[in-house]
Amino acid sequence: MKHYLGDVLLLITAVVWGSGFVVTAIALEHLTAYQVMAGRFVLATLILCVLFHRKLRTLTRSVLWKGAVLGSILFVAFALQTVGLEYTTPSKNAFITAVNVVIVPVIAYLVFKRRIDRHETLGSVLALAGIGFMSLQGSMTVNLGDFLTLLCAVGFAFDIFYTNLFVKKEDALSLTIVQFATASVLSVGAVLVLGEVPATLTGAAIWPIVYLAVFSTTIAYVCQNIAFRYTTPTKAAVILSLESFFGTAMSVLFLHEVLTGRMVLGAVLILAAILIAELKPSLKLKPRIRPEH
DSSP states (O other): OHHHHHHHHHHHHHHHHHHHHHHHHHHTTTSOHHHHHHHHHHHHHHHHHHHTGGGGGGOOHHHHHHHHHHHHHHHHHHHHHHHHHTTSOHHHHHHHHTTHHHHHHHHHHHHHOOOOOHHHHHHHHHHHHHHHHHHOOSOOOOOHHHHHHHHHHHHHHHHHHHHHHHTTTSOHHHHHHHHHHHHHHHHHHHHHHTTOOOSOOOHHHHHHHHHIIIIIIIIHHHHHHHHGGGSOHHHHHHHHTHHHHHHHHHHHHHSOOOOOHHHHHHHHHHHHHHHHHHHHHHHHHSOOOOOOO
């Protein structure tokens, strides 16, 4: 049952993050990248502190430094992604970010010499190909936004890997609170240093921030960090790659984008990758049948 709990929570995260690309693009029409980040992380931190205030009394030194590490990684990854979105399209931003599906098992190999098995390799490659078919609709040229987004993919891969590692020994909610608080301090600091403190905020600028803070940040990351107790980093990355699928689906539903054959093929490849990741344990348990001669 716990196995499926992790999968369901990661699926919820993927759905919410899929919508986040559209909402972030809307927010950037009214605010700068660091203003968007500061707003979403500060509000998300306040929400968590109100809902789980008892966790603040039990923060240990271990949780503080691990949460600070995760928060710093999160800030860098989101900064690269959000600034990158100012110079590239949401579809290319989503695709390149999803390269973390391939990077996570590589990090596991480099840090712990964990072997990359054929199921993880096949699942990662299929997911990456599927995201490419769904998201890359325009030019394949690499511009500044694409390069920044590629760097952000590395950051998110490290975030997935180390979050999965830390929640095995620490309370997931406590880690999330410290993680968001750290990202908030860094984001607000960036706004102050760059002199981007807004004089006024319109409703058109506020509602995307509220959505990103409540859903894409608070709910999604709480679900993700709890789910990491019950899954592996590579499997989590593959399931989370569905955010591109849901992002495209929501664009079709709400922005009336045309559903193309490439999008359908991408969806099929991503679902195949999820099935491979899901069925891997059962495949290993099945006894090999000797062929009859």
